[in-house]
Amino acid sequence: MKIINRPRRLRNSSSIRSLVRETVLNTDDLIFPLFVVEGEGIKKEISSLKNQYHLSVDKLEAEIKEILGLGIKAVMLFGLPDEKDELGSEAYNDNGIVQRAIKEVRRIDKDILVITDICMCQYTDHGHCGIIDHNCTVDNDRTLEYISKIALSHVRAGSDMVAPSDMMDGRIQAIRHTLDENNFEHVSIMAYSAKYSSAFYGPFRAAANSAPGFGDRKTYQMDPANSDEALREVELDLSEGADIVMVKPALCYLDVVRRVKDSFNTPVAVYNVSGEYAMVMAAVEKGLVDEKQIVLEQLTSMKRAGADIIISYHAKEAAKWLKEEEK
């Protein structure tokens, strides 16, 4: 049989393959998450996340220098406070753990992009992402006041971009309003717009000590069965002033990423979450898969689906591999 246009002709050699490659993963696309804890001299591997660490503020310098040396230009900071209470008040303490971490990263390098996760779940004693009312449910509107206070406190400490992950309705507008009122018009917002209620956050909850003490997050996080709803969430967040929208987790939701990318001309981020990372690392440890190949395949798939930005615990390793390939 004679087939005139044989796609295979374009796969003959590695130089043809690279000539016609549609998607290229760059270190510039990557954001590396860091978990900062109280105390001194702490660099302790997180039990649920191999090769990821709880770091005290004084250990950030070596880490940030390593990250920059690999060519990664953005970090996402999570703070783990010692004290938790009903209102998550450490989250908006100007001298709290994440605020001190932001200042330290800023001191180490003035150009690195500092992104901070805005949420209450690591800071509340009940582990929910907001203020609990007398019916034991999260009070959306009261939570917005707190979320705005947290964002302002991070930005005052030097955060370049805030990333609200709580999924409360109206949070982008509330944060944008507060930041603008305080002359932080230039600070951008990356909205966790399509955040699914997912089993893939399991290892993070151990890492951030943020599992809900009662109930679950189904009332405010999205049902994995829905994708039209994701588009509505994205549309609302954009109309409220989000600069970047996020889909989270990544791998099970690449169809959602593609729909978002096709529907809105806006930068799209994906969060390659803890469970996705932990599953790969467990398989690597067992010798079942090749770490470099499987990670680069996954990260490239996220870009192919339409993600411009990838938040990933694999970022450092990926940056090393990408550097090797340049040579």
Ligand code: PBG
């Ligand atoms: C909420 C937050 C979570 C993650 C990022 N921000 C946990 C959650 O919503 O339960 C999960 C990230 C991951 O699993 O790697 N503060």
